Amino acid sequence: MEPPLAPPKVPLIGHLWGMFRHGGGYYKLLCSKYGCCWPLFSIQIFSTEIYVVNSPELAQAIFRDTKALSFNPFVIEFTRRVMKARDHVMNVISVNDGENDHFDSIHHVTQRSFAHVPAVLETNQRVLNGLARYLNGVDTSGQFVQLFDWIRNAYTVVTAEALYGNVNPISEDPKLVKNIWDFEGGVMTLSLNLFPRLTAPAAWKARKALVPAFIDYYNRGLDQYANSWIKSRAQIGRQDGFTNKDLGSFELTVLYTSIVNTVPNAFSMLCRILREPALTAKICHEVDSIIGRFNQADGTVRVSLNIADIVKQCPILVSTWQENIRFTVNATSVRVVMEDVVIKDKYLLKKGGIVQICGGAIHESTRYWGQDALTFDPYRFLENKDQSRGVKKARSQGLLPFGGGKHLCPGRNLAFVEVVSFLAMLVVGFDIRMKDGSLVQPPPYKKQYVGEASKKPEHDIEVKITRKEAYKDAVFEFWVESSVEVEESSMAEPGNDDPFQGQQPNFEGLGFSLH
């Protein structure tokens, strides 16, 4: 059968108006209206059929069928419109609508770089060394910061170092941090390519500043210091005849993809921990029990945290991370229907249609999360012996922050490592309060734009960060495991039949597993 059609309130333009008015929340609204009876329904925008999915079972079936339901046409269109790629690049990537050797090779090296020792350990260590520098840099007498801005700056600088090496466009010109986020704020409008200089002026200017900086990076051969992901991507590009100018033009979106979700999730999780003193105390207790303290000859104390210990011994912190991504990530995974296909022997999706898998609607569904689906419960993901298998399964299936199937987010382990370890140290070693000394209050989320995966705050908050007395002389540092080997089979691959693929943060790439 063809999926039922959800009618617009106003004929013809109703759905477009809904998207304009509610942004990224529009699909969630539609799902809350129709989702109880229709796990998959369609909306029509002019001649385009959009299939809206709000069932994890159907989502998995769609993720698995990479032949009929492809992500690559979007990447091709994005490359043409936003990165302004020249004809040669477009010819290489467009072969067979994106089902080609270039994309396969990029996909392979990406999965490898994020799942295999030693590449993954190198990137984790680079990021964590950088984040430790931010902790150690907090003024000993306390420091007032705009919290979102502070976190945003830290992750942008540190991720650029981890991906590109210590000398990179951001380290050479810190003003470019703002440009990255200006680009992020207008990237969707930019992708419409309708007089972008006028319709998305800040993003347009940001692109104009960033692209030459990355081209210069390649011209100077600085990519020899990049991490394995960036190096292998460049190598594949060169084999396909891409110039330094082509390679440099891509990096803006690579860096943007690597931080755009991490920052709002780190901010949101930190605020939600700090606003509840009881939760803060429990997390401090967990983290305190795993940190190593080493007295130094100069009177300082090295305070060391091993990320593997967090997974094994900090269940409340890990559960808070999971609940936070459930709450903060409203990602819609997009696929294009390449040929007529029947999903789960039931729903006919027609060639040319666009599938939107609404992770956010599933994350808020009472069907999976119970009556308190809209409440932030940091203890929700704790192993509970009384929970039935059915409840456990429903809960693990209802979490889709990282998409799924072949395009399951390769950075999901890194995101966990960089957010959870940084926040663990912040919470245990520092007092963070609002400027007036009161408890941190998370600001409301602002309206999301269409295509934005993680919710951002409506406004920033000013806080004072002060070292706790017990950590006055501490030098913070992080350790990642270095003695683990990961099997090839643990990488996310197309057609993997694991029904939970993509629904849980997966820590296999670090040599340990959450469950």
Ligand code: HEM
């Ligand atoms: C909380 C943090 C993050 C969230 C919520 C997130 C979410 C997502 C989602 C929803 C997708 C699309 C998957 C699909 O359509 O099936 C994706 C793809 C991707 N993400 Fe992430 N992500 C995060 C962090 C990261 C990080 C830290 C990196 C890299 C350093 C990264 C790199 C990528 C890449 C390269 C893709 C494209 C994969 C492909 O096309 O095969 N992400 N992410």
